[in-house]
Amino acid sequence: MFVLNTISFVKLVVFILLKSKNIVFTDTIYILIIRIMSLPKPRNIKIERYVGGLSKLKKVSSPFKLSANESALGASPKVIKILEKEKNKIFKYPDSDSYELKKILSGNFKINPDRIICGSGSDQIFDLTCQLFLKPGDEVIATEYGFIMHRIYASLYGAKVLFAKEKNFKASIKEIIKKVSNKTKMVFIANPNNPTGTYLAKNEMLQLRKKLRKDILLVVDDAYFEFLSKQKNFVSGLELFKNSKNVLVTRTFSKVYGLAGLRLGWGYSSKEIIKLMNKIKPPFNVNKLALSAGVEAAKDKTWINKAIKYNSIWSKKIFSVLQNYKIRCNAPSANFFLMNFDHTKLNSDQVFRKLADKRIILRKMTQYKIPNSLRLTIGSKKANEHLIRSIGEIFK
Template sequence: MKLPRPRKIIAEKYVAGLSLFKSRRSPIKLSANESALGPSPKAVKSYSSIGKGFVRYPDSDGTFFRKVLAKKFRLKRDRIILGSGSDQIFELVCKLFLNKGDEVIVPEYSFIIYRIYSRMFGARVRYAKEENFKPSVKSILDQVTRKTKIVFLANPNNPTGTYLDKFQILKLRKKLRSDILLVIDDAYYEYINDPNYASGIRLFSKSKNVLVTRTFSKIYGLAGLRIGWGYGSKEIIKKLYEIKPPFNVSRPALFAATQAVQDTKWLNKAIKHNNFWAEKIYETLDEIGITTNKTNVNFFLLNFDFVNKSASQVFNKLANSGILVRQMEVYNIKNSLRVTIGNSKENKKFISVLRKIFNV
């Protein structure tokens, strides 16, 4: 039987890291930067309240939820688009803007999804050099050509945990050609506590050529429900709606996120927990001699160059104790692992296993 020939896809595939653990009953999963405390109990209650309401399609435009978001963050409802995770917003942006031969700029060690979708829709990806895992305005501008259409920037970035301050970000937008779309990914903005930092939404809520994305997968603990959103100019959002799949965000996701975003108490609890453990884990890493980023985000990038075990040895030893962290080969970051801050029990176990591995 002869099947139709599929389109040739040149992008790499996103590989999640859990396969090694499929047989284990309850692994400690510190590999995907998910929430340490889980979702707000109010979100869980709302999710459960749907009951047989699963029979109904969701509101395709998520009108009520967009209203809630607009009110919460003082934004315009018609400039918000919802996605099945912020991931889908990146896909839609690439689908809308990119043609074969166009170029996209991403920092050298930026979140992998940007390059996957950019290449999937025919663009060439140019990489801005980083110093100490941080891009600069200059290194990004150095990659601009007349073919540049989009610059993607996660601020803070995964897997490096680094970010550009608000002055640098504003400078970047000012210096970039105005017909280049700047996409700022706010996925981890809630964790940052630095007066010189400002989220994409804060900086660009009135901008016409910046699209900001946010997610409910990280601090809000709804990764499994798949819900995120984008904020951009009326014109861009309208165009994105034209290509958005209908019913792309499920009813349970809309219900849960509506409660999650309003539960400030739970959000603050998650931030407090993260700050506490970020400090504790950092102290341990420092004591062992593992180089890392001092961070407020909910993960660390660990480098093993100055200790007597390699990243892969440590990965395997952690795995043997039931702890899954993220390997960094796909990012081409040598001898490194990324570890997510978990709940208190998970963090204690991680610290004690790590100490045992290094005899400290």
């Protein structure tokens, strides 16, 4: 007869737990289960998981997804055409040096191609940067409501992340400097920032670099800079720090270029830093279609200007609608608004649900810990018109 000893019993319980669908497992429980089952033991990485914008709603077919700051116009038709042509070549490995893409970027922005690294999204550039510079015991400074991926990658490599308080959802240089210690290795800033939509002006950015110790790397995330290119007091990180050796600028093809699904971004820094990053990057980190699409997208300036103009027109329109209903938000800056509902009759949860009932998905701000707020991405003409109508209906 089979006698259930203690170990077998524990394994049986673990097995039942694993099979049951309604239990929420924490990392610690997973690690415990792995230990009990005598499986290879992973590191217990203390990290929060990135929660992306929802793209589906229960029982709602074809919703308007305004939750992920994706491009409203999509990719340029020229990009779509090149992808059609290139699809037959996907049996070949991509160029591991991203030569053609770097060449066109260096021409467009008047920069040295040896100071560029391409990545699978700017996400991978944050990853490589943190991997190269950080170890347990180091400190990284992020802003209170700064883009979450910055702090996630810093924590992944064991660094402690310190948050500099913001003033009215805007980064404060004074608060950043207050957090500097002799352990500080890096400061992250997205300009403009997601999800707050605020930005530091040219003189503030220069002041920040000047006030930081020389051996602290300033990472400037330029993800949405194109949308602000007409703003007088704004200058992108790349333009400002082209000649600096201790700044790393990141750029993405996911926003105005409309290539989020292909995963393409790049970083720019000193030759020395880029050389070391190239050494640790996966050999074929940017896929072949992304490279071809990137080259074509970078060439098609007409499309980018059209996307910028479209965004400027719609962001002004939506801004005035939000003001009419006393929904507070940032001034138009990028392709999204951070909306606050403190002065409206409905709170953010109610607005989220009511708009969801009308097939509109917004981004909750729970992970950012921004109370009573939602983030809205500017969408297609049809989506924007539907949104404006819906806001009118729920606040009438």
